Amino acid sequence: MAKRTLALCRQAPYGSALAREGLEAVLAAAAMDQAPDLLLLRDGAFQLLGDQSPEGIGQKSLQRNLLALPMFGVERVYVCERSLMERGIDAKRIEIPGVKVELVLDTGSFIAAYDTVLSF
Template sequence: MSNQTLALCRAAPYGSALAREGIEAVLASAAMEQEIDLLFLGDGVFQLLDSQAPEAIEQKSLRRNLMALPMFGVEQLYVCQHSLEERGIGPDLIQIPGAEVTLVDNPGELIATFQCVLSF
């Protein structure tokens, strides 16, 4: 079993503060040299799309936070394949430079390998 922490990113990027606060918590943990990976599933996969216009709803983009993840040592991102398919998102639309993006068929198996799991 891994000593790392897994953060589950389930919330859509806008409409509540949960997605932003989750990514900020991950960045803060990484800044404190905690090993943390992310799993994007459900509506959380929308956080990874670059083609968003949050200024239209007077929100700040999450893109800058996501792009900072590798700079803080968060280099492994998991994405639920089923969540992408349900939402009609192709894996080619998921690009975070410096991060390794791994598609996951069975998120439950992945989650079971971590000792600590946070959900946002």
């Protein structure tokens, strides 16, 4: 049985390299048929909002990385429901074409189900 891996992304999309590195790690692993599941929580939930303009702060948009997920076989992304509520993000505003976004209520149990967790 294959080991299950989770990429845990907690960082806001801009301000540090961790958000981009997390998505790039998922894409790189998926390119080698080792796609980990992806869980966004805390400020990582902001990565899922499409109406961002990072050019104003000299950053590249993460939207292209998110849009590439289904091309690499990542068809499901998990997001912490509590993180969305705490940040005032309406789950209806989250849409990644070709990717099903699933809400997770109990992140502790969800994370515990994985053999390996990569934290970004």
